[in-house]
Structure formats: structure tokens, C-alpha cells
Amino acid sequence: MKLDSRKFSQEAYAALTAIEKDLDKKYHKKASSLIQGLTPYISTWGLHRLSGDAKKFLNGKAEDTKYKGKVYKKFLSSLKSFSGQNFNVDDEGSLINMPLKEYTALNRLAIELAREWSFWASAILGEPEE
Secondary structure, three states: OOOOOHHHHHHHHHHHHHHHHHOOHHHHHHHHHHHHOHHHHHHHHOHHHHHHHHHHHHHOOOHHHHHHHHHHHHHHHHHHHHHOOOOOOOOHHHHHOOOHHHHHHHHHHHHHHHHHHHHHHHHHHOOOOO
């Protein structure tokens, strides 16, 4: 399979412009900072933990952390669309129970996609801010 490297940019750009519209502007720079940390997060903890954190933040009571859940969920949705892999974005169990070979390949693809997200985040959402 040949993969056009521009596909990563197209996927990241489309997802981030959707996030830009979905998030309150006051969270754009925080989201940009969060996105900068996606690559090491996925490398260290994996996609199943990202999915679990997405759920935790979306269902949490703190309004100022819901943006994290939205960003993580959008990343997982983007990855699912990009990869064509069948997993439930809202259920970390679908990733935990995935065959190892498929999960490892998906995790590696996620790292590359996260790098592209990181590149576009500042241009679309603004310079990272804590």
C-alpha cells in the first residue's frame, strides 16, 4: 500500500479546523498545547489510555477540562477514519481487546498522525499555552 504523505496533512488539517469551530476560543491555545503532547502521550501510554482519558474528561464535572476530552475524541475519530480500522472511539475496550498486531500498527500510525496534528495545531489554534 502506498500512502501519500499529504494525506496526513489533509486529515490533521480537517480535524483541527473542526476542533477550532467546536471549541470555545478561550480553549484554543490550551488545546494547541495538549496536541503538542499527543505524540509522547501515545508513545508512552497507548491509544487505549487516550480513549479512557477522553471519556474521563468528557464525562467529568470540571468545565475547564472538557476541551481535553473533545480533542482526544476528535483525534481518535480522525485516526479511525484515516486508518479504516474498526474500533469504537467511545469504548477503550475495543482498543484493549484488539489483536496485538493490529493494535501495534494502529498505535504506530497514531504517532505519525499526532506528529502532523502537532505541526498544524499552532497554525490553526494558536501558539500553545498552559
